Amino acid sequence: MSLTPDDVKAIARLARLAIAEQDIPAYAKNLSSILEFVAQLEKADTASVQPMAHPLVGLTQPMREDAAVAQVDRDRYQQNAPQVEAGLYLVPKVVE
Amino acid sequence: MHKKSLAELARDLKAKKVSSEELTRAFLERIERFNPKLNAFISVLKDSALAEARASDKRIAAGQGGPLEGLPIVHKDIFCTEGVRTTCGSKMLDNFVSPYDATVVERLKKAGTVLLGKANMDEFAMGSSNETSFYGPVKNPWDETRVPGGSSGGSAAIVAARLAPAATATDTGGSIRQPAALVGATGIKPTYGRVSRYGIVAFASSLDQAGIITYSAEDAAMIMRVMAGHDERDSTSVDKPVPDYVAGLGESVKGLRIGVPKEFFDKGLDAKVAAAVQDAIGVYKKLGATVQEASLPNFWLSVPTYYVVAPAECSSNLARFDGVRYGHRCTDPMDLTDLYMRSRGEGFGAEVKRRIMTGTYVLSAGYYDAYYLKAQKTRSLIRQDFLEAFKQVDVIMGPTAPGTAFKLGEKTDDPITMYLNDIYANGVNLAGLPGLSIPAGFVDGLPVGLQIIGNYFDEGRMLAAAHQYQRETDWHLRLPKNYEN
Numbered sequence: 001m002s003l004t005p006d007d008v009k010a011i012a013r014l015a016r017l018a019i020a021e022q023d024i025p026a027y028a029k030n031l032s033s034i035l036e037f038v039a040q041l042e043k044a045d046t047a048s049v050q051p052m053a054h055p056l057v058g059l060t061q062p063m064r065e066d067a068a069v070a071q072v073d074r075d076r077y078q079q080n081a082p083q084v085e086a087g088l089y090l091v092p093k094v095v096e
Numbered sequence: 097m098h099k100k101s102l103a104e105l106a107r108d109l110k111a112k113k114v115s116s117e118e119l120t121r122a123f124l125e126r127i128e129r130f131n132p133k134l135n136a137f138i139s140v141l142k143d144s145a146l147a148e149a150r151a152s153d154k155r156i157a158a159g160q161g162g163p164l165e166g167l168p169i170v171h172k173d174i175f176c177t178e179g180v181r182t183t184c185g186s187k188m189l190d191n192f193v194s195p196y197d198a199t200v201v202e203r204l205k206k207a208g209t210v211l212l213g214k215a216n217m218d219e220f221a222m223g224s225s226n227e228t229s230f231y232g233p234v235k236n237p238w239d240e241t242r243v244p245g246g247s248s249g250g251s252a253a254i255v256a257a258r259l260a261p262a263a264t265a266t267d268t269g270g271s272i273r274q275p276a277a278l279v280g281a282t283g284i285k286p287t288y289g290r291v292s293r294y295g296i297v298a299f300a301s302s303l304d305q306a307g308i309i310t311y312s313a314e315d316a317a318m319i320m321r322v323m324a325g326h327d328e329r330d331s332t333s334v335d336k337p338v339p340d341y342v343a344g345l346g347e348s349v350k351g352l353r354i355g356v357p358k359e360f361f362d363k364g365l366d367a368k369v370a371a372a373v374q375d376a377i378g379v380y381k382k383l384g385a386t387v388q389e390a391s392l393p394n395f396w397l398s399v400p401t402y403y404v405v406a407p408a409e410c411s412s413n414l415a416r417f418d419g420v421r422y423g424h425r426c427t428d429p430m431d432l433t434d435l436y437m438r439s440r441g442e443g444f445g446a447e448v449k450r451r452i453m454t455g456t457y458v459l460s461a462g463y464y465d466a467y468y469l470k471a472q473k474t475r476s477l478i479r480q481d482f483l484e485a486f487k488q489v490d491v492i493m494g495p496t497a498p499g500t501a502f503k504l505g506e507k508t509d510d511p512i513t514m515y516l517n518d519i520y521a522n523g524v525n526l527a528g529l530p531g532l533s534i535p536a537g538f539v540d541g542l543p544v545g546l547q548i549i550g551n552y553f554d555e556g557r558m559l560a561a562a563h564q565y566q567r568e569t570d571w572h573l574r575l576p577k578n579y580e581n
Binding site for chain 1: 191195196288289302303326328331332333334335394396397399400401403404411415418419420423425429430431432433434435436437438440441442444446449450452453454455456458466467469470471472473474475476477479511515526527552
């Protein structure tokens with residue numbers, strides 16, 4: 001599977017990643033070699049194999065009461081935010 | 097003092113031969129002296145460490161304190177630490193100060209440990225050489241022109257150079273075992289779900305597991321006893337009693353059934369490393385273990401399977417880094433999409449972008465079945481092989497990595513060659529099994545690791561087997577010559 005520079009641009013956009021124009025050929029080359037490498041999986045016979053859903057197959061997940069527990073307060077979380085106002089996260093205008 | 101194991105230091109503290117403050121000062125002094133050469137730390141917490149040590153000394157004087165009271169340790173910078181910068185080796189989180197502690201951090205704090213600092217690591221734990229860190233590569237103390245392995249390379253180099261007696265680490269595809277092997281330390285990746293992942297920056301959630309890098313298996317057992325156990329804040333954490341790993345260390349290896357997969361000793365393995373690993377297995381034979389050939393016929397699928405599953409999960413997990421709530425934000429975004437794209441484009445390094453894009457591609461419409469679903473099926477095959485093998489044997493042994501530490505920059509341009517460095521490690525994560533690496537000799541002056549793979553939740557037996565080997569050998573006691581004094 002060989003990716004073109006346009007493919008890389010499309011994937012980067014899907015992933016919301018800005019990639020510098022001059023770096024695109026290198027990503028196209030690397031990503032193509034990775035996809036070619038993982039394409040070996042085609043050779044494995046998996047016709048009657050169930051996909052793995054969890055590393056600990058058959059182990060039931062522990063449950064807990066659906067009860068409110070103490071959380072870190074909003075002000076502390078928002079100390080890491082790039083831009084906040086009145087407890088809200090600010091982003092560029094979305095709706096005109 | 098730096099030559100002593102964690103167990104010895106714990107005894108000295110208890111007998112009041114040394115105070116936690118003296119111990120902490122001694123390690124801080126070594127960090128100041130040697131870290132400029134190694135670049136193994138992202139943050140050094142001198143003032144808070146000394147304050148914690150003094151508080152610990154008070155508890156010791158009052159006859160109180162936890163099982164690891166007064167012992168200095170380091171956390172990999174992927175563990176959230178309250179009030180302390182937690183960068184995950186990324187520009188994205190360069191300014192992030194965690195508002196809470198990870199469960200592992202909380203438990204080790206409660207046990208009395210003193211936090212010396214946060215260890216350097218590959219960005220978001222993606223790498224096998226510690227060269228993808230935003231804070232620059234870590235050097236291997238055995239040869240500073242070589243890598244310490246990754247992604248817990250900082251933790252591994254710190255322990256190998258004796259800048260701390262122990263350092264926490266995480267292993268998604270070999271990131272505890274491979275660096276432990278490359279620097280000559282002991283590293284354990286527990287069973288998936290054995291140790292809580294709450295508060296660990298997520299990379300690939302079905303593979304990530306926290307563990308520890310130490311001088312010896314005995315030290316690892318001491319820490320595992322505190323780290324392991326159910327945490328209701330992590331829904332994948334398993335509610336199973338934690339055995340007393342330290343008490344179990346004396347268990348003899350007489351009659352232990354060791355399986356050695358023939359697929360591990362194939363053309364990809366360095367011949368001298370293979371010989372060292374066989375010698376180590378020979379020690380077990382002498383101690384009365386039985387050794388038989390094992391087979392993992394789908395072993396060849398583990399790296400390609402890993403490089404579908406891990407990027408798929410990372411592309412989803414790393415979507416949270418969007419420049420809105422925390423982390424890097426670009427300046428003057430034009431609109432919301434521009435804010436996302438430039439914040440992420442500027443905040444992430446090349447390897448992280450590569451994996452996010454691989455993951456985005458394999459999960460995208462039209463490719464999901466061919467890549468992701470197929471990989472989850474091959475993952476079942478890999479797990480099944482291990483289950484079959486464990487019907488015949490108690491543990492599996494083999495090399496941890498295909499060679500010794502490679503040169504800085506040697507593999508950075510070729511992702512596939514880099515990825516193949518975890519060939520003996522990836523399958524263990526895919527199956528969710530526990531794995532351990534112990535020092536097992538040297539090749540051309542560089543350490544070699546022996547990997548012990550156990551059955552689910554069989555960490556006790558693995559630690560005991562490692563401890564018995566370390567009673568017979570002194571590889572784990574060797575220090576790199578520039579770091580002896």
